[in-house]
Amino acid sequence: AQSVAQPEDQVNVAEGNPLTVKCTYSVSGNPYLFWYVQYPNRGLQFLLKYITGDNLVKGSYGFEAEFNKSQTSFHLKKPSALVSDSALYFCAVRAYSGAGSYQLTFGKGTKLSVRP
Amino acid sequence: EPEVTQTPSHQVTQMGQEVILRCVPISNHLYFYWYRQILGQKVEFLVSFYNNEISEKSEIFDDQFSVERPDGSNFTLKIRSTKLEDSAMYFCASSAGSDRTDTQYFGPGTRLTVL
Numbered sequence: 001a002q003s004v005a006q007p008e009d010q011v012n013v014a015e016g017n018p019l020t021v022k023c024t025y026s027v028s029g030n031p032y033l034f035w036y037v038q039y040p041n042r043g044l045q046f047l048l049k050y051i052t053g054d055n056l057v058k059g060s061y062g063f064e065a066e067f068n069k070s071q072t073s074f075h076l077k078k079p080s081a082l083v084s085d086s087a088l089y090f091c092a093v094r095a096y097s098g099a100g101s102y103q104l105t106f107g108k109g110t111k112l113s114v115r116p
Numbered sequence: 117e118p119e120v121t122q123t124p125s126h127q128v129t130q131m132g133q134e135v136i137l138r139c140v141p142i143s144n145h146l147y148f149y150w151y152r153q154i155l156g157q158k159v160e161f162l163v164s165f166y167n168n169e170i171s172e173k174s175e176i177f178d179d180q181f182s183v184e185r186p187d188g189s190n191f192t193l194k195i196r197s198t199k200l201e202d203s204a205m206y207f208c209a210s211s212a213g214s215d216r217t218d219t220q221y222f223g224p225g226t227r228l229t230v231l
Binding site for chain 2: 032036092103107109
């Protein structure tokens with residue numbers, strides 16, 4: 001079975017500093033990895049995804065993520081954090097099951113707090 | 117930008133009552149999903165739906181749950197007899213295709229509170 005781990009419940013960073021939100025995964029077969037963000041009272045918004053190719057994926061709002069197959073990681077990064085980036089971030093994985101697996105498996109989420 | 121919408125935003129019900137949660141997927145999408153998130157826990161898959169049929173469902177999606185696309189735009193989740201443990205945020209999602217690489221777009225969620 002596939003699984004996702006987000007080892008940090010919360011990440012605190014100062015505005016203007018780089019941020020990293022960690023994600024590791026476990027799948028059999030090729031992983032398809034996604035990051036979503038959830039602002040208060042809002043739904044899950046898609047940020048970016050890794051399918052194949054370049055290990056550095058660029059997404060919305062200046063976010064990027066680095067896929068590392070050997071470390072089974074897909075960490076979310078941003079060079080310069082904004083206070084408005086404060087939100088809950090979810091990593092998710094889909095993997096080929098052979099029987100047609102449509103669902104996403106989510107991590108428990110990491111709360112990002114950016115202080116002015 | 118097109119988005120998934122859900123109504124109501126918050127539903128309070130008594131244990132044993134039936135509830136229907138409504139979703140309007142993105143208009144050209146063909147695949148629809150329901151997920152739920154119990155407070156403080158992970159987002160969990162419930163069911164996927166395509167061509168008026170359930171494609172896949174999780175262990176959570178038992179006989180108390182059903183889904184329907186009653187018309188060309190709405191996609192509903194019905195819980196026949198709610199239990200306290202059904203209290204959660206329910207998210208609807210849609211995607212254009214069913215490939216593993218297709219992005220699922222989520223609605224804002226319906227918070228269901230069962231008393």
